[in-house]
Each structure stands twice: as C-alpha cells, then as structure tokens.
Amino acid sequence: MARLTQQQAETLAREALAQAGAAPGMAAATARALVAAEAQGQAGHGLTRVLQYAAFLKNGRADGAATPRLLAERGGAALIDAGHGLAFPALDLAVREAAARARSHGVALVGLTNSQHSGAMGLPVEALARQGLVALAFTNSPSAMPVPGGRRPLMGTNPIAAAFPRRDHDPLVIDLALSEVARGKILVAARAGKPIPEGWAIDAEGRPTTDPNAALSGAMLAMGGTKGALLALVVELLCVALTGAAFGYEADSFFVDEGNRPRLGQMLLAIDPGALAGQAAYLERVETLVAAMLADAGVRLPGSRRAALAATAATEGLDLPDALVQRLHDLVRH
Numbered sequence: 127m128a129r130l131t132q133q134q135a136e137t138l139a140r141e142a143l144a145q146a147g148a149a150p151g152m153a154a155a156t157a158r159a160l161v162a163a164e165a166q167g168q169a170g171h172g173l174t175r176v177l178q179y180a181a182f183l184k185n186g187r188a189d190g191a192a193t194p195r196l197l198a199e200r201g202g203a204a205l206i207d208a209g210h211g212l213a214f215p216a217l218d219l220a221v222r223e224a225a226a227r228a229r230s231h232g233v234a235l236v237g238l239t240n241s242q243h244s245g246a247m248g249l250p251v252e253a254l255a256r257q258g259l260v261a262l263a264f265t266n267s268p269s270a271m272p273v274p275g276g277r278r279p280l281m282g283t284n285p286i287a288a289a290f291p292r293r294d295h296d297p298l299v300i301d302l303a304l305s306e307v308a309r310g311k312i313l314v315a316a317r318a319g320k321p322i323p324e325g326w327a328i329d330a331e332g333r334p335t336t337d338p339n340a341a342l343s344g345a346m347l348a349m350g351g352t353k354g355a356l357l358a359l360v361v362e363l364l365c366v367a368l369t370g371a372a373f374g375y376e377a378d379s380f381f382v383d384e385g386n387r388p389r390l391g392q393m394l395l396a397i398d399p400g401a402l403a404g405q406a407a408y409l410e411r412v413e414t415l416v417a418a419m420l421a422d423a424g425v426r427l428p429g430s431r432r433a434a435l436a437a438t439a440a441t442e443g444l445d446l447p448d449a450l451v452q453r454l455h456d457l458v459r460h
Contacts, residue, residue: 128451131443136161139176142457146180147190148212155214163246164446165439166432170310171246174450178243179212180457181383188212188242188387194219197239202231205369208241210387216241217392221253224396228259232401237369238392243267243380247287248301248429250394255289255297258405260397263287266365266390269374271305272345273359274352277332279345282374283309284361289429291399292416293409299429304358305346312338312346313381365391 130138139157144150156179164172182188192211196204204223208216220236227234247263254261267282283303290298307326315322316338324334327341335341348354366373371391378385399408419425 127445128448129443129445130451132161132165132439135164135173135444135446138451138454138458139173142176142180142454143183143212145458145460147183148179149191149193152190152192152212152215155218156212159214159217159245159249161444162249162436164444165436166246166248167435168246168248168432170308173446173454175243175245176454176457178380178383182242183212185384186387187378187383187385194238196223202227202234204234204236206236206238208238210240210389211242213238213242213244213390213392217244217250220392220394221250224261224394225254225257225259228254228396228398232398234394234396236394236396237365239369239371239389240387241265241371241390241392242388244390244392246301247285247392248289248299248432251287251289251301252297252299252429254394254396255291255299258291258399260291260399260408261289262395263392264361264364265392266362266371266374268377268379268388270309270346271348271355271358272328272332274355277328277330277345278375280373280375281355281358281362282377283346284358284365284374286357286361290412291409292412296433297429298412298416298427299432301429304348304354304361306349306354307346309346309381312341316342365393368393 136157139160140153143153143156160173160175183190189210192209194206194208194216197207198205206216206220216238224234224236244265251261251263264286266284269279270283271281273280283305285303287301321336322338324336327346329335329340329344348358369391372389377388399405
C-alpha cells in the first residue's frame, strides 16, 4: 500500500484527469470529490473512478470542456445543464444554488440534466447540512433493475441520500442505492467463480439465479422487492421527467469505457428549518431522537463512521493500493 496525504492524492487525481482532457475547473472539482469519498472509506466512489472518468473523457463519453450553466429558474427552483461533462462542477453549482434559494425561499429544488456519474451522493447533501440545511439528493443511473413485474433492466440502482444538521455535531448522513446489493459484488463473485445468494438478481429470462454471470446478463433486484422497485421508479421519474434527462435504459453502462453520453439527471432538495417550526425546534427534535437511538447499545448513527474515517485521513493520509497509484502516475505521464 502507498500512503499519500489528501493534498498529494488530490493533485495526482487532478493532473491525471487534466491529462485525459478535463478542463482545470472540472479536473479540480472531480479530484476534490473523489478524494473526499476515499477519505470517508467509500473506495468504490474514490480514486479508482479516475481511471473510469479518464476513459470517458478520452472516448468522448464525457466532454472535458463543458461548463455547467443555469437553463431555467423560478423562485426556489432551478435547472442546471451539466453539458455532458463530469458531474462534479455541476453538483458544486447545484449546492450553491440550492443553499442560496433555500435561504431566500425556505425551500429549494435544483435539478441537473445532461449529467454523468455523480459519485458519493452523501457529499453534496453533507455540504448543505453543514450550512444548516436539511438536504436530500437523488440520481438515476444506467439500467440495472426491472420495474415491478418486469424482467428487463429499465431503471438504475438510483441512489438516495439525505443529511440532517445537528447541534455541535457532524450531520446525520444517509446514503444508499436501491438495489439489494451493489453491482460490484456480483462482478467480484463472477471473477472469483463463486455463486451469489438467491434474491440478488435474475437471469435474462427473469428467473432467480445464483450464477453471477447469468445475473450480469440479466438484472439486479431492488431491495425490499416491489417496494424498493417502486421507490427506484420514483427516483427515475424525479430525476428525468422534471429535468429532461435520459432514463436509465437510454444510457450505456458505466462498466464499459466506450458508449453514449449518458445524459443522466440529479436532483437536490434543500430545506431551511427556520422556514417551518424554526431552527431551535428542529434541533431539539433531532437531538431528542438521537438520544433515544443511542440509548440502545450498538447503535451507530448514520454517517458517523464516514466522519471518523475522514478525520483520520485528514491527519494520517490515505492508504491506496500500489497498483492504483501507479496507474494514476501512468495517466499523468500519458
């Protein structure tokens, strides 16, 4: 393993993305987000994504010169065009717009269209929560799951994230995908030649399967069965019908380097507690629930592990696989 400071890791990621064709602002915003995810222990949304994003930039799946811009706005609502670039500059703009509009109007809804893979969705909601705002985020993704009763993958795993500010503590941060498991676990099982548990996926004929290869050619299942699939459908419609983005089945997989520009949609909702019961009432109610939760031994508050890991990484740096660091250096040189 190689140990890098967060600044070293961010510089390496930024230079690798710039070498692949990302404009300076895009490379910097993306590197910051990936290092933040890595620091929180979310390696799947961390620096390994530099390799994927670099391939997308080189193959034209992402436009490295894109600059996000406001397409529409009215009161607390706004729509941002990510311009087919990597999602992070547009997400940064969305956080700024959502915060400003929530303070002015009490609530803000900011959508993104023509966007890309958005990484750890807990990061933008945490940024809003640290400004005293309750925040929710949604994104669709390339198709992986069927609609209820179907067998073809039409919807993505469609993550949902939420963050709730606390008094003198890190926010509560909830971040989850709506599939029963991450697709990466099925890929790992396929490479190892091991079966997967029943209930994770179906094959191309819609039959339950424990064969990871059959699962990869079929579809993943939603957590909680029909209820989870309907929740994924809600996210799909929120992120696409309101923004004009592409549905999951219209976007090529992120697991291949070549393909179309996915044109995904994201949605941020920000709420100022002061516009409702008030900041003091909000904080009292949150802390009352937290105290009740922690009365049971073994309860871990959502987001607490990620916050602890981030604090450790800030002082001790990041431990990264040697092979990954070498590949990032190779990208910088080429």
